[in-house]
Amino acid sequence: MSTTKKLWIGIGILVLLAPLGVVIPALFGAGGAWGEWGMAEIEKIVGFVPEGMRRLSGWWKSPLPEYALPGQSTGIFGKSIGYLLAAAVGALLTAGAGYLLAKFLSRKDHKG
């Protein structure tokens, strides 16, 4: 098996393990990353929502916000499945975009 194939399998395994990224924080009762809080949490932490943040926050409506699939059930299991599928979609798109970009950017001669 070529190295690239083995590495893609490795990525696939990581994708399958991705739900650990929601399960482990949940087990520890941990929130999001430092400095990545939403407006509601900011208000809890500092007592108000900065004006500029209120204006800019959430202006972009991403298709799969917070790696959750629409209609996923709310328990940790539903969250995990959603996260895994979002991970798979994201990994595929990133790989595809990366590949196309590299093809586009790479040397055009035939020695490569």
Add this chain to the structure above:
Amino acid sequence: MHIPDGYLGPATYGAMYGIMVPVWAAASWKLNRTLKARQAPYLALGAAFSFVLMLFNIPVLGGTTGHAAGTTLIAVLLGPWAATVAVSVALIIQALLFGDGGITAIGANCFNMAAAGAFTGYGIYRLLAMGSQPTGRRRLVAGGVAAYVSLNVSALLAAFQLGLQPLIAKAADGRPLYAPFPLEVAMPAMALQHLLFFGFVEAAVTVLVIRYFQKNEPEMLM
């Protein structure tokens, strides 16, 4: 470390885009001269790897989480320009599709995690690995140290940009307009987590994968 929309004011996010657009342009030019078409799958792999790695949120003291980025590893294998592009692709897709990181903050996030991370990691790796065999232990140490420092540089840059906001963007009543945490809060918070924990995670991942390449595709480490 993914700065959301609303945390950076236009002066900062504009400046970061102002830095990154030329960097991306330079990377395109550089890769056009040095990246072979058959390396395209590796850049795709690097981007996907970085994307997936950043999904593994690890809790730390204080109730927050963090993640590794994989930038140094990609820089070791493909060079700093390819790593900048690969991680930028991951970050941009994270922002556009999943709202992980702001759109206004793409310049900043790419500068911190992709560009600064890639060049710091690459530079330190090359320095420490100088003259050593690709399959030797020194490469592993070099990779680990480089990854550790690189991730911390990324974290501190983000902390600096955030901590600067209350100083440079105030409302009429003196309250911060964007990220409300001053440097004295932001820098230690980010520094501690990354110096004491996430830096080591990044180092471990980097060392493990370099080891894999040493055993299976040492040519990639030339």
